[in-house]
Amino acid sequence: MGASEVGNLTATAVKAANAPGRYGDGDGLFLLVGKGGAKSWIVRIQKDGRRRDIGLGSASKVPLKLARERAGEVREQIEVGIDPVAERAKAAGIPTFREAARQVHAEHKASWKNAKHKAQWLSTLESYAFPAFGDRLIAHVDAPAVRDALAAIWLEKPETARRLRQRIRTVIDWAVAKGYRDAALAMPVIDKALPKQRAKVRHHKAVPYADLPAFMGQLRASESMGRLALEAVILTAARSGEVRLATWGELDLDAATWAIPAERMKAGREHIVPLSSQAVALFRRMQVHRREDSDAALVFPGLKRGRPLSDMTLTKAMRDMGRTETPHGFRSTFRDWVAEQTTWPADLAEAALAHVVSDKTVAAYQRGSMLEKRRDLMAAWADYCDGASGGNVVRLAR
Numbered sequence: 094m095g096a097s098e099v100g101n102l103t104a105t106a107v108k109a110a111n112a113p114g115r116y117g118d119g120d121g122l123f124l125l126v127g128k129g130g131a132k133s134w135i136v137r138i139q140k141d142g143r144r145r146d147i148g149l150g151s152a153s154k155v156p157l158k159l160a161r162e163r164a165g166e167v168r169e170q171i172e173v174g175i176d177p178v179a180e181r182a183k184a185a186g187i188p189t190f191r192e193a194a195r196q197v198h199a200e201h202k203a204s205w206k207n208a209k210h211k212a213q214w215l216s217t218l219e220s221y222a223f224p225a226f227g228d229r230l231i232a233h234v235d236a237p238a239v240r241d242a243l244a245a246i247w248l249e250k251p252e253t254a255r256r257l258r259q260r261i262r263t264v265i266d267w268a269v270a271k272g273y274r275d276a277a278l279a280m281p282v283i284d285k286a287l288p289k290q291r292a293k294v295r296h297h298k299a300v301p302y303a304d305l306p307a308f309m310g311q312l313r314a315s316e317s318m319g320r321l322a323l324e325a326v327i328l329t330a331a332r333s334g335e336v337r338l339a340t341w342g343e344l345d346l347d348a349a350t351w352a353i354p355a356e357r358m359k360a361g362r363e364h365i366v367p368l369s370s371q372a373v374a375l376f377r378r379m380q381v382h383r384r385e386d387s388d389a390a391l392v393f394p395g396l397k398r399g400r401p402l403s404d405m406t407l408t409k410a411m412r413d414m415g416r417t418e419t420p421h422g423f424r425s426t427f428r429d430w431v432a433e434q435t436t437w438p439a440d441l442a443e444a445a446l447a448h449v450v451s452d453k454t455v456a457a458y459q460r461g462s463m464l465e466k467r468r469d470l471m472a473a474w475a476d477y478c479d480g481a482s483g484g485n486v487v488r489l490a491r
Contacts, residue, residue: 100118100119101117101118101119102116102117102118102124102157103157104156104157107124107132107152107157110124110126110132111126111130112126113126113127113128114126118157118160118161120164120168121136121137121138121164121168122134122135122136122149122160122161122164123135123136123137124152124160131151132151132152132153133148133149133150133151133152134148134149134150134151134152134155134160134163134164135147135148135149136149136163136164136167136168138167138168138171147167149163149164149167150163187230187231187232187273188230188231188268188273189227189228189229189230189231190222190223190226190227190228190229190230190231190234190264191223191227191228192231193231193264193267193268193273194215194218194222194223194227194260194264195215196267197263197264197267198211198214198215200267201214202214213256214260217253217256217257217260218257218260218261218264221242221245221246221253221257222242222257222260222261225238225241225242225245226238226239226242231264231265231268231273231274232268232273232274232275234265234274234278235278236278236279236282236283236286239258239261239278239283240283240286240287242257242261243257243258243261243283243287244286244287244288247287247288247290248288248290251290251291254290258280258283261278262277262278262280265277265278298417298418298419298422299418299419299422299423299424299425299426299429300416300418300422300423300426301426301429302426302427302429302430302433302434302477305327305426305430305477305478306477306478306479306480308414308416309324309327309478309479309480310480311414312324312327312410312414317410318382318393318394318395318402318406319402319406319407319409319410320410321375321378321379321382321393322336322337322393322402322406322407323407323410323411323420324375325339325372325375325376325392325393326407326420326423327423327426327427327478328368328369328371328372328375328471328474328475328478329351329366329368329372329471330423330424330427330445330446330471330474331353331366331424331447332359332421332424333404333407333420333421334357334404335353335357335358336392336393337391337393337401337402337403337404337407338357338391338401339351339353339391339392339393340388340389340390340391340392341383341387341388341389341390341392342387342388342389344376344392346368346373346376346377349367349368349369349370349372349373349468350365350366350367350368350464351365351366351368352364352365352366353365353366353447358447359447360447360448364447365464366471367464367465367467367468367471368471369468369471369472369474369475369476370472370475371475371478371479372471372475376392379392379393382394384398404420407420408420424446427442427445427446427474428442428446430474430477431470431474434477435473437470437473441463441466441467441470442470444463444467445467445470445471
């Protein structure tokens with residue numbers, strides 16, 4: 094039914110209205126009757142070219158006279174720039190997106206082991222989401238707003254944009270679980286409204302394995318903490334962060350093993366590294382640099398007491414040798430050597446690198462330690478680094 098003047102409805106008419114539809118009282122006030130017979134009031138207002146329907150309550154609890162009064166109050170508030178829905182939400186304790194994001198960050202940061210991730214998680218939202226809709230109530234953050242914030246950096250900063258998308262979604266899902274909004278965002282709809290990104294795979298620049306024996310000779314020509322740590326990275330095929338944060342309590346040099354605890358592993362599970370004789374000799378040499386008799390003491394201490402080496406210390410060691418590759422790239426060097434110069438199976442190399450294997454059959458096989466097989470592999474790798482070749486390890490090119 095249409096509406097042109099105030100007062101089209103009567104209390105009797107409201108009571109008698111049973112057919113699903115919209116019944117106009119005038120001046121934007123409507124009685125809505127649902128398919129199940131439920132009745133409610135809304136007032137339709139228009140401001141700055143934007144039309145909105147604002148609920149005024151159930152008709153079973155709000156009589157016609159009160160509905161008209163509430164409609165008038167809403168129109169007055171809108172006219173002076175007050176958003177009645179936002180005010181109502183604030184009174185109910187519904188946070189803004191900014192406030193919700195900070196709560197999510199506070200609740201989750203204890204479970205994040207990476208300090209850099211803790212800082213970046215919130216800073217990404219502060220840089221790209223908060224300026225767009227940070228002060229909007231979490232209940233009112235909609236797909237168009239999120240899509241526009243993502244679109245601003247979607248092609249220019251694709252990796253950052255993908256992280257932003259995930260973090261916005263986490264905040265929204267949290268708000269749904271807390272009862273601050275009725276539904277999550279329709280992310281598939283947002284994704285379809287964004288341009289297609291061109292996949293760019295960035296690999297760490299690696300020293301070719303053919304250059305490695307000569308590189309090791311140059312590396313060992315002089316001694317510094319950065320060079321010693323870099324040698325450990327190469328001999329163990331570990332990540333530079335795992336080496337820089339290694340403690341004496343993790344090493345068992347008599348058993349020639351290094352047990353990296355789960356909290357320092359990317360995959361979140363303990364990794365046992367079998368140490369070659371060259372690696373054991375290197376760690377024994379590090380005893381000279383040991384500053385305190387504690388299992389928690391760092392094997393490769395930084396200049397400041399109790400502080401680890403920075404990743405740039407290892408990078409600087411390479412730059413001083415005239416190399417442009419990265420310390421992390423030695424894991425690729427190791428993997429390429431296994432694939433192209435040996436007959437060792439690929440899954441053994443993946444286990445040595447502590448990679449998570451998606452194939453369930455291979456993953457089940459890897460649950461066994463495979464320690465002795467990996468010990469043979471790492472011994473062959475260390476020998477290759479020293480310049481040894483031949484034996485039944487090297488597979489000659491056809």
